[in-house]
Amino acid sequence: MQWMTLFNKEMLENWRNKKWLWVPLVMMIVTIMDPISYYFLPYILENMGDMPDGAILEMPAVKAEAAFMMSIESLSMYGALILILIFMGTITNERQLGITELILAKPIDYRNYITAKWAAYISLAIISLLVSLSMSWYYTNLLFGSLSIQLFILTVAFYSVWFIFVISLTIFFNTFCKNAGLVVACTIGSLFSLSGINAVVGYRLTWFPNQLAAHLNEMLLTSEVSGALLGTVGIIICLILLLLTVSIIIFQRKELI
Amino acid sequence: MEAFNDLNLFQLLVPLIIIQFILVIVALIDLIKRENTLGPKWMWTLIIIFVTTLGPIIYFVVGRKHD
Amino acid sequence: MTIATVKNVTKSYGSTDVLHNVSFSLTKGNCIALIGPNGAGKTTLIRILIGLIKPTAGQCHFSTEEKDIRSLIGYLPQHPVFHSWMTGEEFLIYSAKLAGIPPKEAMIRTNDLLIRVGIDNAKHKPIRTYSGGMKQRLGIAQAIIHRPMLLLLDEPVSALDPLGRREVLDLLDSLKTDMTVLFSTHILSDADEVSDDVIVLHEGKVIEADSIHTLRKKYQTTKIELTFDGDITKYKNALLQLSTVTDVQIIRQTLHLTVTDITDARKEILESVRDFAWELTSFIINRTSLEDLFMKAVQQ
Numbered sequence: 001m002q003w004m005t006l007f008n009k010e011m012l013e014n015w016r017n018k019k020w021l022w023v024p025l026v027m028m029i030v031t032i033m034d035p036i037s038y039y040f041l042p043y044i045l046e047n048m049g050d051m052p053d054g055a056i057l058e059m060p061a062v063k064a065e066a067a068f069m070m071s072i073e074s075l076s077m078y079g080a081l082i083l084i085l086i087f088m089g090t091i092t093n094e095r096q097l098g099i100t101e102l103i104l105a106k107p108i109d110y111r112n113y114i115t116a117k118w119a120a121y122i123s124l125a126i127i128s129l130l131v132s133l134s135m136s137w138y139y140t141n142l143l144f145g146s147l148s149i150q151l152f153i154l155t156v157a158f159y160s161v162w163f164i165f166v167i168s169l170t171i172f173f174n175t176f177c178k179n180a181g182l183v184v185a186c187t188i189g190s191l192f193s194l195s196g197i198n199a200v201v202g203y204r205l206t207w208f209p210n211q212l213a214a215h216l217n218e219m220l221l222t223s224e225v226s227g228a229l230l231g232t233v234g235i236i237i238c239l240i241l242l243l244l245t246v247s248i249i250i251f252q253r254k255e256l257i
Numbered sequence: 258m259e260a261f262n263d264l265n266l267f268q269l270l271v272p273l274i275i276i277q278f279i280l281v282i283v284a285l286i287d288l289i290k291r292e293n294t295l296g297p298k299w300m301w302t303l304i305i306i307f308v309t310t311l312g313p314i315i316y317f318v319v320g321r322k323h324d
Numbered sequence: 325m326t327i328a329t330v331k332n333v334t335k336s337y338g339s340t341d342v343l344h345n346v347s348f349s350l351t352k353g354n355c356i357a358l359i360g361p362n363g364a365g366k367t368t369l370i371r372i373l374i375g376l377i378k379p380t381a382g383q384c385h386f387s388t389e390e391k392d393i394r395s396l397i398g399y400l401p402q403h404p405v406f407h408s409w410m411t412g413e414e415f416l417i418y419s420a421k422l423a424g425i426p427p428k429e430a431m432i433r434t435n436d437l438l439i440r441v442g443i444d445n446a447k448h449k450p451i452r453t454y455s456g457g458m459k460q461r462l463g464i465a466q467a468i469i470h471r472p473m474l475l476l477l478d479e480p481v482s483a484l485d486p487l488g489r490r491e492v493l494d495l496l497d498s499l500k501t502d503m504t505v506l507f508s509t510h511i512l513s514d515a516d517e518v519s520d521d522v523i524v525l526h527e528g529k530v531i532e533a534d535s536i537h538t539l540r541k542k543y544q545t546t547k548i549e550l551t552f553d554g555d556i557t558k559y560k561n562a563l564l565q566l567s568t569v570t571d572v573q574i575i576r577q578t579l580h581l582t583v584t585d586i587t588d589a590r591k592e593i594l595e596s597v598r599d600f601a602w603e604l605t606s607f608i609i610n611r612t613s614l615e616d617l618f619m620k621a622v623q624q
Contacts, residue, residue: 005421009407016409018287022317025280029310032273043266085318098405102466105374105399106422107392135272142269255377292452 003112010120019086023124027132030078031071032139038062038070039143064145065220068152069213071136072159075129076213080166084187087121087170089180091251096179110251118171118244125163130156151220158219158233162212165236166191168243175250207231209239281305284313293322325352326387327473327504328373333382335368341528342368346382348523348533350474355500357515358508359618360525366508367402369525370476373506374399388473395423398467398503402478404459408452412443412462415451416469423470430469437465441495457488464495468503475499477507481514493518512614522614524621531621536614543617546586547610548593550579553603562600568592 014020094100104113137152166187173186198210205211206228215229284305288294294301301320304312328350335343343365350356358366371377373384374397386393406415413434420430438444441461446454454462460480467475480496481489497518499505509515515522522539524532532539552559556579560572563581568589571582583589586609597604 002422002424005418009418013407013409017321018283018317021283022280022313025276025283026310026314028276029273029280036269036273040266082314098401098403099407101376101401102399102404102406102463103422105376105394105397105401106419106470107395107424108422139269 002109003116006108006112006116007120010117011123014120014124019124023082023086024128024131026082027075027079027128028135030074030082031132031136034070034074035067035136035139035143038067062144064140064147065151065217067140067144068136068147068155068220069217071133071140072155072213072216075132075159076162079129079132079163080191081188083121083125083163083166084170084184086124087167088174088183088187090117090121090171091174092177092180092183111248114171114175114248114251115244118167121167122164125167126160129160129163133159147220148223151223154219154225155216158212158216158229161233161236161240162209165209165240165243168240168247172243172247175247176254207235209236212236277310280310280313284316287321288316291321294320295322296320326350327352328387329385330369330373331382331385333369333372333379333384335365335372335377336380343372343379344528346525346528346530348530350504350506351521352473352504353500354504354521355496355519356504356506356521356523357519358506358523358525359510359512359515359614360508361510364525365528366510366525367478370399370478370506370508373397373474373476395470396473398470398472398475400460400463400467400475400477400480403483404463406451406459406462409450411448411450412454412458413438413447415462416465419466420469425470433469437469441465442491457484457491460484460488460492461495464492468499471502473503475503475505475507477505479509480507482509482511489514512618516614522617524618526622539617539621543620546583546589548581548583548586548589549606549608549610550581550593550604551577551606552579553605559602562596562602563593566592566596 091100094103133152133156137147140147169190170183170187173183173190177183177186195210198205198208202208202211209232211228212232215226215232219225219229285302288298288301288305301316304320305316306312308315326349330346330348330350333343333346334341346365346369358369360366368377372379375384375394386396388396390396407418410418416434416437417427417430420433421427425433435444438447441464443454443458443461443465446458451459451462460483464477464480467477477496481492484492493514496505496507500518507519516536519536521535522532523530534542550559550563556574556577560574560579563569563572563579566589568584569581569592570584573580581589581593590607590609593607596602
């Protein structure tokens with residue numbers, strides 16, 4: 001009941017400030033830009049005019065799976081960045097403006113306060129993901145050959161977990177950072193550290209969170225869900241739960257004004 | 258790339274162009290309705306219209322003052 | 325009946341004590357003014373009462389079985405900030421639902437309160453278009469929508485113009501019947517107008533905590549002003565003979581008496597007036613204003 005009230009408020013706020021419009025639109029552009037550019041690359045190069053006559057441009061043939069992975073990779077980069085940017089001030093801004101003082105004087109369960117925000121942004125993130133990957137799927141089928149609907153759904157489902165992880169990380173930093181800028185810095189810093197560790201020792205840590213993209217790629221190629229993929233997803237879900245729990249504990253202990 | 262012969266370049270790019278167009282329109286409508294922006298409105302109008310994709314995003318993320 | 329007891333509350337930031345060993349209790353159905361100059365610790369004390377900040381030492385105890393005391397308290401901060409994209413009506417419904425009131429009831433209470441605080445005509449407008457006075461009234465509405473037993477208001481009238489101040493003070497006066505009201509102010513006349521009890525806070529310490537009536541008695545000046553028809557020097561000498569009168573001064577045809585005790589002096593003087601048929605035209609006991617009271621309390 002109270003949770004729904006808080007959740008509905010976040011949904012309404014995101015609708016009124018047009019996040020429900022621009023975030024899916026931007027995500028769509030992000031996901032389809034790469035496959036389309038790749039497809040048109042030879043055409044673009046030819047028309048630049050500095051190709052010697054008779055030269056034949058051989059582009060490596062790209063399969064549907066690889067094209068679809070391009071979208072995923074763009075999302076990992078720009079999609080995650082957009083999520084962090086729209087979520088950066090969800091608590092810090094309310095605290096800085098002084099809204100928290102009024103709202104938290106009401107008998108609000110802090111677990112509700114944190115998880116309702118979290119869930120509202122997850123809804124936005126997953127809907128955006130679904131819409132944008134559908135768009136990418138459509139282009140993939142059109143330009144690079146067919147990709148089964150099962151694989152498409154599995155990819156969306158598994159990749160959602162990564163987006164939820166990014167949002168959990170952002171809300172975690174929201175509970176104790178003084179301003180939104182710091183939240184962005186900390187969140188991006190953490191994600192970079194993770195991918196740094198992944199680059200160095202990732203090949204040994206099969207279930208490392210950042211191995212998700214590699215496992216998804218493998219799934220698209222083999223059409224099989226590997227144990228490694230499930231393990232990685234399991235680890236990420238555990239991290240999400242941990243981040244949420246710690247966020248709530250920090251929020252309860254902290255003096256909020 | 259024999260696909261070029263089958264597929265019309267225009268048809269392929271139209272969805273992308275429409276999405277970008279909607280994004281610009283949404284940003285502009287928001288800009289017109291808003292009372293407080295960070296920096297002058299004419300500057301944001303130029304950024305939204307002329308900086309493809311990134312312009313509206315920058316406006317949505319940093320251009321709007323929090324209510 | 326005591327609804328809340330504050331016991332030895334101290335709040336320190338670093339080495340400075342914002343509040344030092346503060347103790348008092350709140351009784352049901354009273355209007356209490358928390359007075360003190362800026363920086364006395366009023367805001368900190370109120371925030372500790374609602375639980376937004378925790379005391380370094382000491383505790384607040386509420387006489388209730390309720391687990392979350394916030395559901396029994398209404399709170400209006402000094403500078404209330406709302407979700408300004410919401411309309412006034414939406415914000416009140418939101419506040420009510422957060423306090424656990426079912427949707428239908430929330431709707432009814434919202435509409436009643438919008439009328440009661442006088443912002444009914446702006447209920448569909450976003451809060452960012454509201455004036456300061458309207459926001460203050462919306463703030464009071466959100467603080468009482470869950471019908472708390474204790475209402476805490478931090479400087480509710482200090483930012484308002486005289487008209488707005490009058491309206492809010494009248495509103496507070498009407499709330500006194502339903503709940504205990506505690507409001508802080510540095511403007512003493514506001515406290516004088518509506519409060520029954522006064523807590524005087526100075527540099528983080530409670531200097532006085534009692535009813536206005538008792539405090540008046542305690543700090544009352546022992547001065548009486550008299551005017552007579554005819555030659556007042558004649559009266560001056562007669563008055564000096566009275567046992568309760570210690571000094572008489574004539575200032576602009578008025579006799580200013582210093583007396584040992586107001587009640588005894590009044591009795592003795594009026595007896596003389598009756599017995600000797602003095603032509604008394606006015607008799608004024610110099611009442612202590614809250615302003616004087618405060619100055620004296622602080623000086624002690």
